[in-house]
Amino acid sequence: MFCRSAAVSVISLLSGLLVLAFIYLVKLKFDLYKLGKSKRGQKNTQPGFYSLHDDVSGFPNKFFLQQQSEQLLLRAPEQSYSLLLIKISRFAQINQLLGHSNSNLVLAQIAQRINDQLETTEQALTFEFRQQHPIRLCHLGGVDFAVWLDSSDKPHLAEYLADNLEKNVPEAMIVHGCTVDYRPQCGIAHYPEHGSQLNELLERAYLALQHHSGLQGKSQVFTADMLHYTSDRLALMAALRQAITDGQLVLYVQPQIDMQSRQVLAGEVFVRWRHPTKGLLAPAEFLQLAEEMGVIYPLTQWVLNEAVSMMATLKQAKLDCKIAVNISSKDLLHDELIDSLEQLFDKYQVKPQQMMLELQESALLANPPKAMSMLQRLHRLGVELALDDFGTGFSSLAYLRQLPVQHVKVDCSFINELHKSDMHSAITGAIIDMARNLSLGVIAEGVEEVEVEQKLLRMGCSRGQGFLYSRPFELGGFAVWLKQWQQNETKSP
Template sequence: MSYRLLVPGLLSCPLAAQTSESSLPIVSLLSGFLLLAFIYMFKLKLDIYKLQKARTAKKGSRLGFYSLHDDISGFPNKFFLQQQLDELLKRAPEQHYSLLLIKITQFDQVNKLLGHSNSNLILAQIAQRINDHLAGEDKALTFEFRQQKPTRVCHLGGVDFAIWVDSDDKEHMAEYLADTLERAIPEPMIVHGCAVDYQLQSGIAHYPEHGTQLNELLERAYLALQYHSSLQGNSQVFSTDMLHYTNDKLTLMAELRQAISEQQLELYIQPQVDMRSHEVLAGEVYIRWRHPKRGLLTPDSFLALAEEMGVIYPLTQWVLNEAVAMIAKLKQAALVSKIAVNISSKDLLHDELVDALEQLFDKYQVAPGQLILELKESALVAEPVKAMTMLQRLHQLGVELALDDFGTGLSSLAYIRQLPVQYVKVDCSFISDLHKSDMNAAITGAIIDMARNLDLGVIAEGIEEAAVEQKLLRMGCSRGQGFFYSRPFELSGFAVWLKQWQPDKVKLQ
């Protein structure tokens, strides 16, 4: 008699009928062992499957996290902001919000000094500082919670961060937060024994007033930030007026502020002489900008824009400092020459101008009468009362004043008589063709006669030929400047030029 014993997972095998009864327990034991082995292998495969599935899920979760968070700071990124914004505006499209943009300035210097790994660490710490400062500001909306603490900062990438502000019942809430962050956050960080300094700049765009899409709001917040950084002290909130300024112009003005501190600016000077004796009486300074990318820029490239955008005053302060320092240098070398500096209408509106000049005169031990301030007639038109008050203060201080481009403005004779000026400058447009144009000669003659009747000195600019000089002398004008005497040259060489100047060598052609 024979039979087959079936063991799960194994092929059936014949056993001899004559198998003794003593061998049956061994067979049963073997069968049980094989059954347990099968169950164990099945469970092991099931566990491996579950582990692989968990790892895949975890990997997917990580991928999901990193797709919505910045890989340097770990804070929500622009995609997260867009996602949250879409949901928020669906729920409450009628509510008012503000997008507050924060930028860390001059961070490229940190990269150069400390390397990317350290700078990334600093970037993450600054982001954390901003977020910690917003912990008690419920109007700054929360993106997510970490360890039961709100995350209210979005890292847009690079050195740019965004905060979404509920401004429904507090219109200026974003401005308040921006001012607070700009003052409170930039504390130096110590990295490897080095103190790392940085600053924050901000720009604000309002929803729905300035846009209803994230990209539109970001663009306008960026424009407001650029405008605010170029015109320090102005509001960081976007306005439609900012659309008139291109990014190139805003960048140029921001670079101009940087140029003042980085010694990219230079002063050139052109002498003013007594046309009878050819003695040097003064020199008028002109600014040049050695831009690292655009090359040498003349005043026409940036001065008008600087005045329009309110960047002119710090520029004027720099010029005045250099001019007064040169007067002191000439004094030490026993050389006598006044220096003339052009100032703008915006400069006249700064009450601290007189105080700043007093400090310069005291610092360099220079007499105020050695400085001439030149201003155009147009500088007196915008705010005549305030301009007149400032001119009176400057006159009392002792500086000399000259009315530049005289004859091209619209000032009345009665108004000019009230001005505390010592000189008028005849515009070069009348002078260059003086000996060839009867009309120019008539206009110049009338200006000279009027100035003499008002007891004012006359300075003719743009003299390029001896014939023009001689005609001006016959008209009664004795002070001039132009290529006939010297082209503008670097102010640093003025002392040497004066020592070498020989009045009798001027050739009359």
Template sequence: MSYRLLYLVLLSWPLAAQSPQAELPLLSVLSGLLLLCFIYLVKLKVDINKLQKSRQKKQGSQLGFYSLHDDISGFPNKFFLQQQTEQLLKRAPEQRYSLLLLKISQFEQVNQLLGHSNSNLVLAQIAQRINDHLADEELALTFEFRQQKPTRLCHLGAVDFVIWLNCSDKEHAAEYLADALERCIPEPMLMHGCAVEYQLHSGIANYPEHGTQLNELLERAYLALQHHNWVQGASQVFHSDMLHYTNEKLTLMAELRLAITERQLSLYVQPQVDMRNHQVVAAEVYIRWRHPTRGLLSPASFVALAEEMGVIYPLTQWVLNEAVAMIAKLQQADLVSKIAVNISSKDLLHDELIDSLEQLFQRYQVKPQQLMLELKESALLAEPDKARAMLHRLHRLGVELALDDFGTGFSSLAYLRQLPIRHVKVDCSFINELHKSDVSAAVTGAIIDMARNLDLGVIAEGVEEVEVEQKLVRMGCHRGQGFLYSRPFELSGFAIWLKQWQADRAKLQ
């Protein structure tokens, strides 16, 4: 039955009505036809309802898939992970599990290079590469199967991924897996002729040791990842000590890395003077940070934290570049003065330090003897053998070495004799009270005698009064640094200051 047939029946109705003889059979036929039409319309409505339900079911299935999967990579999302882990912990709450968090770093550069659409393709390929690596990792939770292959990676969104591991039988399985992924996954990926480079960083939180809720474990894993990323050689496993690294501190270190490239940092300088003739022989540089919201920050606000969290080496590299550039500027102006730079124990452990210095000396055509590196005694204690080896390499390069805060550390004299140190700096805490306290005078005299017996030059910090200067000279200390000569000022003005100082000295002679 169709609408065309119904139309013909209705069209013949007036003609049939003109024949009284055919009235009864015609009525029967019409009644049958109308019944058939009614049945057809009912069936049509039923079919339409089935089609609508089928579409709704299909749409509901699609909505269900997208609510449980990331729309970029197609991998299970955090909601899926929440469902799976809740069920797992209900079945086996006594088991030990590890949440392994993975984060792709340097992906902002990929976005800038390739654009949003292409970077999404790269992100999906990286996710697939990680999941392929997990094909034989049976300790990892399988979320689902696709084409008979297990899906064991969860995409939290953005560039963050999670793997859930059963570690009851293998305590360090998550750490081994994290190391393998960080090492093997970040191979350059070709996209439109560009080699896309990236890195993976990991953090691990263990159930139930570090938390029993998914969000708690994720927070701890994020802390471990940040700590592993900032502090060179640190474990990627969460530890309660990491709670001391507040978001404020982590943000400050992230801003410091940015400050290095955006030239928010500046160097101040304080001259070192030969106290016998008042000739400037060197100048020590101090770093300052012109923070866009916090104002001018002193080294105490960020240097120790930078050293602790592994940001100190790029910071030192920036300072060394500025210092060597100033030495070159002084040479061009026919001015002579060494520049002293403080380095940390972490700097001494970088094998690249020698290569970077050689490149700086070559670039600026500066002699290594014009640079002085100052280090504290504590820098020698962490890894003494490696520190000693690096100091000898620096000495062979021609760099002059000084030991800062001499007398406040714990280095033995026997150990100091093994080091190519040229100068020691007497801490200002001894110098300030030199002419007021017999005890301070005795301690300072003993330190100076000790240094001279080791054939070391002595630099006195914190010289503020003429009486102190004169007493130090009588005690055998010939180099001083302090407010008596100059307060710290910006390094950019050092050449002008030095010319004026020399001119003033010449007038007095």
């Protein structure tokens, strides 16, 4: 009896110990689980590589810059610093042309090129090293980059770097047979002069960049008067809307000449604005802004009406000459463009063949399928088409072959130095040869000297435009000028 009771007691004891051991193991496992979860939570709260770097380019991001700049300002608030902001212009067209994945690769390559230019700039904040090379460029997102500089000993270092980047970095890339052209544009803000926080400095640097890119030749450095720049731009566009209805706009014209026969083939029109207080404004002073702020379409409608009206005047005077009009990318993508042109041709009883529309390469890349469709509709309508500033943008031979254009215009930047620069001569010759192989006419802009004219003729280009023939003058006098030109050429031996 005793033995049986003792055995039962031992078994009960062992069972109890097993239960306690099981409970202990369960509790231990639960504690370890909580500890692991706690550690994982702590790890996620600390910045890792992906939280400090842009996922497109792999370069340090704005959060990394914020972190590092705050530490610098805490350690040495008396120092002078400069924030150099860099924006890659024309990148929307690159994205449309190459697609999202390829454009991301291009952007990463551009970022690397900029960082390479900073290799010897020890005053630039170094975020990290990769293969013993310093990483000094920050990718703010999109197409915006930044460099943080210690400018205590070199107060104009940021300006020097900005000029160097704008001039030396934009070397064209060849991607899938396309020449990818891009432009870095810079804006600069100084600490503590222009702000004490990173966001404030970025805002001022953005204003400086807009001012610099919108008004060519202006400094990249922020100044207090730029704070009023945005409001001035809005006021200017409001005034432009009113100017269209108040008759403040006027068209000028410059003839395009057959350099062999001396016949006037077309007249390209340019809009001018007789501003009541600013005087006569050239297109560069308001057209780009009008496109950015949505005023370009009513302006284009006014220009087209005046141009077609002149076509009717020339027809009545029995003068055979086309009128050429520049249209923007937003004009080209506007569905009502075709309808409004048809209405104008019907109203003035003129043929579409007497009009030439000139558009830049960038206009085709904002929305390639839509642009191609619109060009084909214009071609079917009978309007002549010319690609303006050819050779300065995204020149793709494969893409050009698909366009229903009849002419390309060689940019005046090549023509002006044609007889002085072997490089410009070679580029112009290549463009002319390519155009002729595609059965396209070539129009040379900026012909100012007889020597240039003769060289163009030898190259195979027969149509020219420039001061050698006429400076732009008011369109209202075009018919009289045309008659006088014809009479003078008839009398010439």
